[in-house]
Amino acid sequence: MTYEDAKIKFISTWGSLGSLWGINKAMAQIQALLFISTKPLSMEDIMEELHISRGNTSMNLRQLMDWGIVTKELIPGERKEYFTTEKDVQELTRIIAKERSRREIQPVIKVLDDVSSIKNDGTEHTKELIKQTRALHDLTLNADTMINKLVSQKQNWITKSLIKLIK
């Protein structure tokens, strides 16, 4: 496999994986492209490499910046804006986990809390609803807390011993 093949394969795989971490294809592909680039890229560069329109590029770059994954880089003497992505996978994971938690998990935890707090009228179906949604609430809250703690700690002794312990 040549460099070009590998690059295309990586970008397209990472792109279709976007759904897994909750972003769209173009967004994931732009991030992938920047992730393996040795230097900041302009909008023009990105459009050309990925064969997508200017509007698409602009919108998705903005979203990546909203996530905090991509940052503008001003190159002295250049009029264009250039872009880079966080290159450290640990830090990238931390950002993504935090954002997903804030955007998706927290609201769900809230709803599960509300739903599981309805008045128990003693009927079987109410009891079941409360029991099951409370179980989901507790599980989701625990998992969310744990993942956030795990990714926040930068591969320190806890994480390391954890990984050993579990493997």
Added chain:
Amino acid sequence: MTYEDAKIKFISTWGSLGSLWGINKAMAQIQALLFISTKPLSMEDIMEELHISRGNTSMNLRQLMDWGIVTKELIPGERKEYFTTEKDVQELTRIIAKERSRREIQPVIKVLDDVSSIKNDGTEHTKELIKQTRALHDLTLNADTMINKLVSQKQNWITKSLIKLIK
């Protein structure tokens, strides 16, 4: 909030959350409905409660069965098929984590491995591609292994002490 409100809220929230665990809305809603039901439901029951067509119900039930989350339950003397879902959240988590790993994570790990194994021709961009995709590969593999181990162990002392340690 009344029982009916709570039920509707739970089902619709869980449905829109489907994307988070990689299934579609109707699939997630059917699972949610079964999850809080006190007894097995027929296809007819599900169609009525969720206002979806027979075909849709049939297809999504099959998918849920493929995932191993929903099972057919035959009720003696009844011609219709009835359905139930796994009610234990721990077990549910285990199944979902395993399936997602198998369907989505493993193939990606494979691609990352392939891509990071291209011949290093010494150029800067090749070095960067290899370095970055290898970092992603290692991270993904570690995370996948860890999550699977974590959810497989049924809240035993390791998991419990882990949770304490990390909180």
Added chain:
DNA sequence: TTAAACTTTCAATAATTATTGAAAGTTTAA
């Protein structure tokens, strides 16, 4: 056997989501 009671399949269609590209907006060098 057969026909009623059910489930599955799948082409057509609807709904949703992503993408384009041109017009409007903004910034900067001169």
Added chain:
DNA sequence: TTAAACTTTCAATAATTATTGAAAGTTTAA
């Protein structure tokens, strides 16, 4: 100032994904 070089916005459209519902298929009771 102004006009060239850029970026953003957004209505129109394309692409993708989900849903319908009727026809075909299957199972079971009699």
